[in-house]
Amino acid sequence: MTPKHTLVSLANELGVSRQTVSNAINSPHRVKPETLERVRAAISEAGYRPSAAGRQLRTRRSMDLAMRLYPSTDGINGSILDRFLHSLTESAQLEGYRLTLFTADDDADEISEYEQLLDTADLDGFVLTNTHHADARTDWLLEREVPFVAFGRPWSARSDPFDAAHAWVDIDGGAGTAAATEMFLARGHRKVGFLGWPEGSGAGDDRRSGWRRAMAAGAAGTDFAALTVSVEDSVRNGVRGAEALVAQGATAIVCASDSLALGAAAAWRQLMPDAGEPAVVGFDDTPVAAAVGLSSVSQPIEAAAQHTVSLLTHQLTGYGQTEPEQHLLLKSELVHRRSDPFITRGEPVS
Amino acid sequence: MTPKHTLVSLANELGVSRQTVSNAINSPHRVKPETLERVRAAISEAGYRPSAAGRQLRTRRSMDLAMRLYPSTDGINGSILDRFLHSLTESAQLEGYRLTLFTADDDADEISEYEQLLDTADLDGFVLTNTHHADARTDWLLEREVPFVAFGRPWSARSDPFDAAHAWVDIDGGAGTAAATEMFLARGHRKVGFLGWPEGSGAGDDRRSGWRRAMAAGAAGTDFAALTVSVEDSVRNGVRGAEALVAQGATAIVCASDSLALGAAAAWRQLMPDAGEPAVVGFDDTPVAAAVGLSSVSQPIEAAAQHTVSLLTHQLTGYGQTEPEQHLLLKSELVHRRSDPFITRGEPVS
Numbered sequence: 253m254t255p256k257h258t259l260v261s262l263a264n265e266l267g268v269s270r271q272t273v274s275n276a277i278n279s280p281h282r283v284k285p286e287t288l289e290r291v292r293a294a295i296s297e298a299g300y301r302p303s304a305a306g307r308q309l310r311t312r313r314s315m316d317l318a319m320r321l322y323p324s325t326d327g328i329n330g331s332i333l334d335r336f337l338h339s340l341t342e343s344a345q346l347e348g349y350r351l352t353l354f355t356a357d358d359d360a361d362e363i364s365e366y367e368q369l370l371d372t373a374d375l376d377g378f379v380l381t382n383t384h385h386a387d388a389r390t391d392w393l394l395e396r397e398v399p400f401v402a403f404g405r406p407w408s409a410r411s412d413p414f415d416a417a418h419a420w421v422d423i424d425g426g427a428g429t430a431a432a433t434e435m436f437l438a439r440g441h442r443k444v445g446f447l448g449w450p451e452g453s454g455a456g457d458d459r460r461s462g463w464r465r466a467m468a469a470g471a472a473g474t475d476f477a478a479l480t481v482s483v484e485d486s487v488r489n490g491v492r493g494a495e496a497l498v499a500q501g502a503t504a505i506v507c508a509s510d511s512l513a514l515g516a517a518a519a520w521r522q523l524m525p526d527a528g529e530p531a532v533v534g535f536d537d538t539p540v541a542a543a544v545g546l547s548s549v550s551q552p553i554e555a556a557a558q559h560t561v562s563l564l565t566h567q568l569t570g571y572g573q574t575e576p577e578q579h580l581l582l583k584s585e586l587v588h589r590r591s592d593p594f595i596t597r598g599e600p601v602s
Numbered sequence: 603m604t605p606k607h608t609l610v611s612l613a614n615e616l617g618v619s620r621q622t623v624s625n626a627i628n629s630p631h632r633v634k635p636e637t638l639e640r641v642r643a644a645i646s647e648a649g650y651r652p653s654a655a656g657r658q659l660r661t662r663r664s665m666d667l668a669m670r671l672y673p674s675t676d677g678i679n680g681s682i683l684d685r686f687l688h689s690l691t692e693s694a695q696l697e698g699y700r701l702t703l704f705t706a707d708d709d710a711d712e713i714s715e716y717e718q719l720l721d722t723a724d725l726d727g728f729v730l731t732n733t734h735h736a737d738a739r740t741d742w743l744l745e746r747e748v749p750f751v752a753f754g755r756p757w758s759a760r761s762d763p764f765d766a767a768h769a770w771v772d773i774d775g776g777a778g779t780a781a782a783t784e785m786f787l788a789r790g791h792r793k794v795g796f797l798g799w800p801e802g803s804g805a806g807d808d809r810r811s812g813w814r815r816a817m818a819a820g821a822a823g824t825d826f827a828a829l830t831v832s833v834e835d836s837v838r839n840g841v842r843g844a845e846a847l848v849a850q851g852a853t854a855i856v857c858a859s860d861s862l863a864l865g866a867a868a869a870w871r872q873l874m875p876d877a878g879e880p881a882v883v884g885f886d887d888t889p890v891a892a893a894v895g896l897s898s899v900s901q902p903i904e905a906a907a908q909h910t911v912s913l914l915t916h917q918l919t920g921y922g923q924t925e926p927e928q929h930l931l932l933k934s935e936l937v938h939r940r941s942d943p944f945i946t947r948g949e950p951v952s
Contacts, residue, residue, distance in 0.1 A: 316702070316723065324688045328889050334684040338674045341703045350723070352666070352702045353691045373666065373700070487893075514893055539678050543837075543864055543890045 266294050314374040317344055317564060318352040320362050322382060328511045329485060332536045332553060333381060336403065339557030340379060347565045349376065359388045370398065377564050383407060383420070384454055390418055399567040401560045405581070407454030419563040419578045421556045425455055425535070426462030428549030428584030429506050432533040433466035435586060436504040441531065442471050445479040445502030447493040447512050459508045459535060483512070490515020494532070498523055504531035510538045513546055529590060537587050550587045616644050620747075664724040667694055667914060668702040670712050672732060678861045679835060682886045682903060683731060686753065689907030690729065697915045699726065709738045720748065727914050733757060733770070734804055740768050749917040751910045755931070757804030769913040769928045771906045775805055775885070776812030778899030778934030779856050782883040783816035785936060786854040791881065792821050795829045795852030797843040797862050809858045809885060833862070840865020844882070848873055854881035860888045863896055879940060887937050900937045 263270045268287065276283050276291035283291070319340070324330045341351045352373065356362035366389075369375045376399065380389055383404030393400045394417055402420040405413040413420070429446070436444045446463040449456035460480070467474045478500045483489035490507065494516035497505055505520075507513035513534025520530035534541050537550035562576040613620045618637065625632045626641035633641070669690070674680045691701045702723065706712035716739075719725045726749065730739055733754030743750045744767055752770040755763040763770070779796070786794045796813040799806035810830070817824045828850045833839035840857065844866035847855055855870075857863035863884030870880035884891050887900035912926040 314723070318700075321688060321691045323692070324685060328893070331681065331684070331889070334681070334687075335674060337684075337687075337703075338671060341671045342673070342705050345705045350668075350702050350704050350719075352700050353687075354700050355692050355695045369700075373664070538889075539681070540890050540893045543678070544894055 262294070266291060314376055315349050316352055316373065316375050317349050317377050317379060318354060318366075318369050318373075318375050319379040319381065320356050320365070321353045323355075325485070328487075328514065328538050328540050329509050329536060331538050331540075332551065335553045336381065336557050339554045340560060343558045343561040344564075347561055349561070349565070351379075362389060363392050366393065366398070370396075376568055377401075379403060379560055379564070385452065390416075394418055399564060401563045401567075403556060403560055404454070405579070407457075414579045416579060419567070421559045421563070421580045421582070423551045423553075423556060423582045423584050425459045425549070425551075425584055426465065428535065428551075428586060429459045429462035429508075430466040431462075431584075431586040432506045432547070432549060433463045434470060435533075435588070436506070436531060437466065437470040441504045443474075443479060443501050444471070444504045444506060445481065445497035445500065446506050446508075447481050447483070447490065447497060447516055448508035449485055450482045456508050463506050485509050485511050487511050487515040487518075491519040494519035495523065506533050508535055510534035510536050510541045510546065510548055513548065514540060514544065517544070517546060533586070541587075542589070545589045547586065547588045550585045552582050552584070555582055612644070616641060664726055665699050666702055666723065666725050667699050667727050667729060668704060668716075668719050668723075668725050669729040669731065670706050670715070671703045673705075675835070678837075678864065678888050678890050679859050679886060681888050681890075682901065685903045686731065686907050689904045690910060693908045693911040694914075697911055699911070699915070701729075712739060713742050716743065716748070720746075726918055727751075729753060729910055729914070735759075735802065740766075744768055749914060751913040751917075753906060753910055754804070755929070757807075764929045766929060769917070771909045771913070771930045771932070773901045773903075773906060773932045773934050775809045775899070775901075775934055776815065778885065778901075778936060779809045779812035779858075780816040781812075781934075781936040782856045782897070782899060783813045784820060785883075785938070786856070786881060787816065787820040791854040793824075793829060793850075793852050794821070794854045794856060795831065795847035795850065796856050796858075797831050797833070797840065797847060797866055798858035799835055800832045806858050813856050835859050835861050837861050837865040837868075841869040844869035845873070856883050858885055860884035860886050860891045860896065860898055863898065864890060864894065867894070867896060883936070891937075892939070895939045897936065897938045900935045902932050902934070905932055 263273045266273070268291065272283060272287060273291055276288050319337070321337070322330070322333060344351050352369070352375065354365050354369070356365050366378060378393065378398065378400040380400060380402040381404060383402050383406060385407045387406065390402060390406060400418065402418060403422070405420050405422040406416045433444050444463070444467060446460055448460045451457060464476060467476070479497065479502055481493040481496050483493045490512035493512060494505055498519070505516050507516055513532050516532045517530040520527070520532060532546065534546050534548035537548040541548040559576065559580055563578070566576055613623045616623070618641065622633060622637060623641055626638050669687070671687070672683060694701050702719070702725065704715050704719065706715050716728060728743065728748065728750040730750060730752040731754060733752050733756060735757045737756065740752060740756060750768065752768060753772070755770050755772040756766045783794050794813070794817060796810055798810045801807060814826060817826070829847065829852055831843040831846050833843045835858070840862035843862060844855055848869070855866050857866055863882050866882045867880040870877070870882060882896065884896050884898035887898040891898040909926065909930055913928070916926055
């Protein structure tokens with residue numbers, strides 16, 4: 253048996269599952285005695301040394317997880333990933349794991365960080381964020397059988413994310429933008445615009461699709477092209493995007509981010525100073541949205557972080573325990589704010 | 603020589619500095635040949651094994667730094683430490699170090715995390731934040747000669763922070779609140795109030811002292827007690843604190859945080875709807891301050907993070923290089939905002 257043999261090839265040779273081989277090495281009490289004997293015999297016959305055969309066979313764990321830290325952007329939208337980071341660190345520590353951070357320029361750079369971390373720092377597993385189309389990272393990790401969980405579903409037009417070969421947790425952003433759109437429709441608006449990001453970003457397209465779905469169901473004959481503006485994320489682009497949408501006749505705007513919504517609300521107040529509260533909804537329910545009294549779609553980020561840790565600890569040590577949901581899409585929720593904008597925390601709209 | 607011998611005891615026996623012993627083991631080319639010979643002879647004579655004698659003698663580094671992550675609070679003030687975390691991770695990575703995060707309930711718990719991390723995870727050094735009076739962490743680390751840098755000066759009434767035995771970086775908050783106070787005085791205000799935290803927090807007392815200094819110099823006869831309100835940090839307490847200060851005759855308010863200032867500005871608008879822009883200045887220049895057009899004191903957090911990394915890498919590997927400033931107090935800066943509150947980034951007031 254060469255060092256290139258992995259846990260999977262050993263399992264295939266034996267006709268048992270990968271988990272069974274892992275258990276035979278790491279948690280023999282979890283394996284039926286007769287199976288244990290077979291696996292051990294095969295390992296011994298092959299001169300198999302766990303330490304040379306792949307990380308998943310180690311018995312000593314570093315109790316260390318790793319995640320790439322993205323640069324702060326405008327401090328508004330970035331705060332959602334900082335909240336994830338806090339929750340992840342806290343949830344991981346409850347299970348005895350610490351979190352190591354690294355930075356990277358792109359996917360390729362992130363992958364070479366994985367390599368280095370696996371080589372030198374003895375990492376147990378990874379958490380991926382900002383999943384996107386043609387994400388090279390998941391294939392790389394799957395091939396090497398490195399434990400990991402993605403925060404963000406796999407974005408591929410061709411396959412169902414619920415059939416993915418790896419574990420992921422995500423939040424259903426489309427449900428939140430649909431709820432925001434339905435709220436405006438229920439109040440009599442017919443021309444609800446969507447202010448989002450250029451097509452191609454998974455999360456951005458998901459948020460746009462929620463608006464589109466709600467408009468198709470509730471406002472027959474909508475000219476979708478006329479009521480959509482796509483811009484890069486920033487407060488200033490929110491101002492310009494809202495001006496364009498209002499010029500197209502929009503009477504309310506659902507936004508893909510709080511940065512865009514903040515700009516949209518400012519434009520709204522300038523264009524229609526006497527119109528009262530801007531009919532604008534943001535996304536992420538950031539502290540900025542709370543501070544300015546902006547309605548926004550809230551993500552259950554703490555639950556996402558907790559489930560991420562459950563999935564990872566199960567991959568690392570939990571065979572035999574109840575398996576957590578491998579693909580979990582959590583609900584987002586519209587938080588509606590009015591009155592006293594500077595101190596209202598907002599309440600979920602049922 | 604017992605395993606209890608440390609680098610320091612070895613240095614004392616030889617009558618040379620700790621750095622010289624470390625260099626003799628880790629970077630022999632940095633030591634004069636005759637000294638090198640003496641140290642090596644002593645080491646050999648004592649049967650000294652670096653691996654058993656303390657972390658500072660290791661030649662293999664884990665290239666890993668660690669920092670405690672505090673829980674998010676209201677998402678406003680917490681953002682300043684998240685900015686520090688981003689900058690620290692980026693600066694550390696440029697030097698080849700990664701950052702490991704852990705959580706703790708208090709000082710004692712943080713210290714037991716240090717112990718665990720040093721034992722099991724082979725950490726190179728620590729970054730401390732939230733330094734405070736009677737901080738047990740610095741003594742613990744100093745005694746064990748563990749490399750560390752504090753972000754935050756040592757707060758002790760009895761000794762000069764610039765005489766501290768350990769390296770620290772901090773930001774002069776008092777200079778920022780003094781500048782804010784002077785700005786109001788220059789505009790004709792005489793009763794500038796200070797809305798801060800209960801006495802005893804180093805950073806909070808520092809911010810209050812800046813206001814007090816400026817008032818003593820610019821508004822003779824000030825009744826300091828009447829113009830100070832101390833509350834726990836929150837937006838709601840900002841509302842109450844501002845109401846109390848206005849009732850005492852304050853015509854402008856300098857705050858210890860943006861959370862307090864956000865509440866103070868809301869109270870101001872309710873108490874004096876026709877008075878125009880609230881005369882309120884916050885602290886930390888958070889995204890929320892930028893979003894609502896609130897003037898605030900800005901901290902050069904990226905420079906602080908960079909210097910923290912310089913100090914640590916110098917402790918770990920840099921003997922012989924130019925020593926960075928061991929105690930560095932960076933300046934804070936007043937960022938003044940007016941007009942178009944929702945999109946103005948603000949400009950430093952010179």
